[in-house]
Amino acid sequence: MKASGHAGSPFTDADVIIKARLERAEMQMLDKLVEGLGHLGVVTTTNKALGEVMIQSTQQCWPDLKKAIENMPFKIEFI
Numbered sequence: 345m346k347a348s349g350h351a352g353s354p355f356t357d358a359d360v361i362i363k364a365r366l367e368r369a370e371m372q373m374l375d376k377l378v379e380g381l382g383h384l385g386v387v388t389t390t391n392k393a394l395g396e397v398m399i400q401s402t403q404q405c406w407p408d409l410k411k412a413i414e415n416m417p418f419k420i421e422f423i
Contacts, residue, residue, distance in 0.1 A: 360406045362399040363390070363423045370418040371395060377416055384409040396423075 366374060374397065375387045385401035401409050413420055 360401045360403055362401070362406070362410075364397050364399060364413075364420050365423055366395050366397070366418060366420040368392065368395045370420075371397060373418065374413070374416065374420070378409070378413070381409065381412060384412070 371389060371392065375389075378385055378387045378399070384405045385399050388398045388400070390396045390398050399409070399413075
C-alpha cells in the first residue's frame with residue numbers, strides 16, 4: 345500500500361494505491377464491478393498482457409473495497 349500526500353496535511357492518508365494481478369479475461373469484470381460500487385475506488389489497467397491493475401481508493405474506503413473484491417467471482421492477487 346502506498347499513501348500519498350504531505351506530512352501534516354489533512355489529505356496525507358487520502359489515497360491508497362494497490363497493485364493486483366488477475367486473469368486477463370476477468371479484468372473488465374473487475375473494472376465494471378468496482379465501478380458499480382461507486383465511491384469506493386477506481387481500477388486502472390497497468391499491464392493488460394500480465395493482467396496487472398492498479399486500484400485507487402482512500403484509507404477509509406479501502407477496507408470495504410478490499411472485502412468486496414475478495415468476494416468477487418474470480419481470483420485476484422494483491423502484489
